[in-house]
Amino acid sequence: EQLVEYGGGSVQAGESLRLSCRASGFMTKNVCMGWFRQAPGQAPGKEREGIVSIGHNGVTRYADFTKGRFDISQDKIENILYLNILNLKPEDTGMYYCAAYEAVVCVSWKPRERDFEYWGRGTQVIVSS
Numbered sequence: 001e002q003l004v005e006y007g008g009g010s011v012q013a014g015e016s017l018r019l020s021c022r023a024s025g026f027m028t029k030n031v032c033m034g035w036f037r038q039a040p041g042q043a044p045g046k047e048r049e050g051i052v053s054i055g056h057n058g059v060t061r062y063a064d065f066t067k068g069r070f071d072i073s074q075d076k077i078e079n080i081l082y083l084n085i086l087n088l089k090p091e092d093t094g095m096y097y098c099a100a101y102e103a104v105v106c107v108s109w110k111p112r113e114r115d116f117e118y119w120g121r122g123t124q125v126i127v128s129s
Contacts, residue, residue, distance in 0.1 A: 001023075001024075001025040001026050001100070001118045002023070002024045002025050002118075002120075003021055003022070003023055003098045003099070003100060003118055003119065003120035004021065004022045004024075004098075004120055004121070005019060005020065005021045005096065005097065005098045005120045005121070005122055005123040006019070006020050006021075006022075006123055007019040007020045007123055008096060008123030008124045008125045009124075009125070009126070010126040010127075010128065011088055011125075011126070011127055011128070012088075012127070012128055012129075013088060013089055013090055013127055013128065013129045014087055014088065015088055015127075016084065016085060016086045016087070016088065017084075017085050017088060017125060018082055018083070018084050018085075019035070019082065019083040019084075019085070019096055019098075019123055019125075020080055020081070020082055020083075021033075021035075021080065021081040021082075021083075021098030021120060022078075022079060022080050023079045023080070023081065023098075023100060024079060026100070026102065027102075028102055029056060030056050030102050030103060030104055031056055031100050031101075031102055032053065032054070032055050032056060032100065032101050032102070032103055032106035032107070032116075033053065033054055033074070033081050033098065033099065033100045034050060034051070034052060034053035034054065034098075034099050034100070034111040034116060035050075035051040035052050035053075035070075035072060035081075035083045035096060035097070035098060035099075035111075036048040036049060036050050036051060036096070036097045036099055036111065036113060036116075037049050037051060037092075037094045037095065037096045037097065037125075038094050038095045038097070038122075039091075039093065039094040040093065040094060047112065047113040047114065048097060048113045049063070050063050050110055050111030050112055050113065051063055051066060051070055051083065051096075051111065052066060052070055052072045052083070052111065053072075053106070053107075053110070053111040054072050054074060054081070055106035056106065057106075059106070060072055061108075061109070061110045061111060062110070063110055063111070064110075068086075069085060069086045069087055070083060070084070070085055070086075071083070071084040071086075072084075081098055083096070085125075088125075088127045089127060090127045090128065090129045091127075092125060092127050093125060093126050093127050094124075094125060095122040095123070095124055095125075096122060096123050096124075096125055097119055097120055097121075097122045098119070098120040099111075099113075099116035099117075099118060099119050099120070100116060100117070100118045101115060101116050101117040101118065102117075
């Protein structure tokens with residue numbers, strides 16, 4: 001199982017980005033996926049911040065801070081997960097990760113790092129004011 005993120009970059013505040021995550025190697029269609037981020041200098045041991053998850057039934061769960069600026073979608077034919085981020089702010093700066101786990105039923109709560117088994121290496125987002 002492999003997850004590869006791309007699409008990050010350096011942008012100005014107010015701009016938008018679309019992050020992508022290509023998934024491969026999963027043996028079932030029962031894959032629950034999500035996006036997380038980690039701010040620069042985050043304290044060791046602190047969990048990555050969950051942004052949004054999407055179940056294999058299409059149900060999405062957004063963290064409260066997303067406030068309509070983040071949108072998850074997926075191309076099930078190409079096995080690509082997307083994260084659109086609108087009106088980027090300097091506090092959005094960080095490493096963004098795609099994650100997944102396989103389960104017949106995806107968890108019903110907002111995304112937590114501890115629930116996800118497979119992780120990509122991340123894609124960097126830098127937002128300048």
